[in-house]
Amino acid sequence: MRADVAPDAAEPTASAPLGQARPLLKWAGGKRQLLPAIRRFYPARFERYIEPFVGSGAVFFDLYNHGRLAGRRSILIDHNADLIGCYAAVPDHAADVVRHLSRLATGHAANPRDHYYAVRDGRFNPARRRISDGPVPDSRRYDPPLAAMLIYLNRTGFNGLFRLNSRGGFNVPIGRYANPRICDEANIEAVATALAASVELVRDNFECVLAHAEPGDFVYIDPPYAPLTRTALFTSYTPGGFSLADQERLQRVVLQLAHRGCRVLLSNSTAPDIARLYDGNPEAVSAGLRAHKIPARRAINSVAARRGAVLEYLVTNIAPGAGRGRHAAR
Numbered sequence: 554m555r556a557d558v559a560p561d562a563a564e565p566t567a568s569a570p571l572g573q574a575r576p577l578l579k580w581a582g583g584k585r586q587l588l589p590a591i592r593r594f595y596p597a598r599f600e601r602y603i604e605p606f607v608g609s610g611a612v613f614f615d616l617y618n619h620g621r622l623a624g625r626r627s628i629l630i631d632h633n634a635d636l637i638g639c640y641a642a643v644p645d646h647a648a649d650v651v652r653h654l655s656r657l658a659t660g661h662a663a664n665p666r667d668h669y670y671a672v673r674d675g676r677f678n679p680a681r682r683r684i685s686d687g688p689v690p691d692s693r694r695y696d697p698p699l700a701a702m703l704i705y706l707n708r709t710g711f712n713g714l715f716r717l718n719s720r721g722g723f724n725v726p727i728g729r730y731a732n733p734r735i736c737d738e739a740n741i742e743a744v745a746t747a748l749a750a751s752v753e754l755v756r757d758n759f760e761c762v763l764a765h766a767e768p769g770d771f772v773y774i775d776p777p778y779a780p781l782t783r784t785a786l787f788t789s790y791t792p793g794g795f796s797l798a799d800q801e802r803l804q805r806v807v808l809q810l811a812h813r814g815c816r817v818l819l820s821n822s823t824a825p826d827i828a829r830l831y832d833g834n835p836e837a838v839s840a841g842l843r844a845h846k847i848p849a850r851r852a853i854n855s856v857a858a859r860r861g862a863v864l865e866y867l868v869t870n871i872a873p874g875a876g877r878g879r880h881a882a883r
Contacts, residue, residue, distance in 0.1 A: 573618050574743035577643065578636065578704065579713025580609035582778060584820065587865070588615050590847040591773075594869050595621065595876035596816040599771035602627040605759040606775045607636070613773075617747045621876075628765050630755040633715065635681070637756040638695025639703045640748055646697040647745035651738045653701035658735035661709060669709055669727040677702040678722045688721020692756045708735045760806055768814030776803055779824040781863070797826055804830045804837075811840035811870050819868040831868045841870040 576583060584591060591612060602622055604613060607629040616622050631637055643650055660668040680702070684694040707713055710725040718724045748754070755761065759776065766772055777795035800821075810817050821827045823846060831837045832844040846864045 574614045574747040575740050576609035576611050576614055577741070577744045578609055578639065578707045580636075581712075581714060582775065583609040584611040584775060585609075587820070587847065587849055588612070590867065591615075591818070591820075592876070593873045594818050594867060594871045596771050596871050597875050598769075599625075599816050600767065600769040601625055601771070603630070603762060603766055603770055603772045604628075604775070605630045605762040605772070606777075607631045607640075608775060610640075612775070614744075614747060617750070622750065626751045626753065628753045628755060630757055630759070630762060630765075632756070632758055634690050634692040634756050635695070635703055635715070637754050638690060638692035639700040641692060641754050642695045642697055642700035643741065644745045644749040644752075646700075647742055649697035650701050650704070651736060651741055653698050654704055654736040654741075655738075657701060657705040661705070661733075661735060665709070666727055669706070672702055673706055673710075673723060673725075677706060681721075681723070685721070688717060705735055709733050759803060763806060763809060766810055766813065766815050769816070771816045772810055772818070774803070774807065774817065774819040776800070776819075776821065778820075778822040778865075779827045781822055781824050800826060800830065807831075807842070807868070808836055808840045811842055816871050817842070817869060818871060819866070821866045821868065823864045823866055827866060831866065837868070842868055843870070844868045845873070 576585070588611065592615070595616070602613065602616060602625060604610070604627075607613065608631065610629065613622075613627065613629060629640070657668075657672065660672075677699070680699050681690045684690045684699075706723065706725065707715070709728055709730060711728040713728075714725045716723070716725050755765075759774075762772060762774075776799075779797070779800055807817055807819055819831070821831075828844075831842060837844070845867045847867055848862050849865045850862055
């Protein structure tokens with residue numbers, strides 16, 4: 554989970570326009586608010602699109618909505634088995650997901666608090682355990698009722714967080730929403746269409762991107778952010794968290810992708826450890842990578858004075874504005 558970062562869609566959202574797919578799930582560190590800056594680095598031409606930390610998929614859906622993925626394969630990777638399992642269930646079973654989610658929405662409207670905890674503790678966690686090997690469910694066995702429950706808990710839980718306790722149980726408390734939009738049938742159908750359009754879903758570690766990426770592919774990398782302070786940490790959404798050693802492993806992957814000839818775009822915080830890895834780092838420079846600082850807003854912090862605008866990194870070997878002009882659609 555990205556430290557200090559508000560989930561992608563914690564605020565109420567309107568229905569998706571016809572044919573336009575919005576992220577199905579809120580996810581800490583989602584990139585909807587940063588899309589104007591990120592779009593500056595969409596490459597003019599690329600082969601496939603790959604994300605090794607797909608999360609809410611805001612960049613994937615933005616590319617899809619703008620026609621940039623037409624005729625291309627996409628590979629969406631995440632280590633979170635629930636996320637991948639939910640995404641896999643929607644394209645083939647959208648109507649069933651909507652049906653189950655509609656029932657959950659009706660129950661929530663009648664008695665939000667009791668219904669939330671009854672679903673979380675009495676239905677969702679037991680269902681996860683039935684398809685799990687230890688704390689990790691088998692994403693291939695995620696069925697429509699389980700996918701609907703995940704969407705429901707995500708839409709009504711505190712800040713859209715995904716958090717597991719030491720026993721592997723989902724333990725996010727109910728959020729404070731007066732009228733959460735739980736079942737958006739039009740968007741679920743749009744998401745199902747988007748995910749069915751030459752998309753491969755992979756549940757794996759980020760390093761598996763090296764087994765998939767080829768020269769000319771566009772790889773967008775949005776890892777859990779390095780914390781700006783020692784206290785700016787959430788319990789991780791995957792067992793073990795994302796440590797400095799993981800950031801260093803990721804940097805080696807980014808360097809290999811750049812040297813391989815991939816179009817690479819990485820988001821991260823401006824923490825000193827990230828600056829050391831990318832901002833003027835000789836290996837990064839030799840791989841053609843440049844670190845750009847962009848303004849962003851962070852809203853999750855126990856101290857109100859620390860919320861607000863901060864700078865984040867976009868690290869890339871793509872020239873800004875490369876995707877504009879007559880070649881932008883291809």
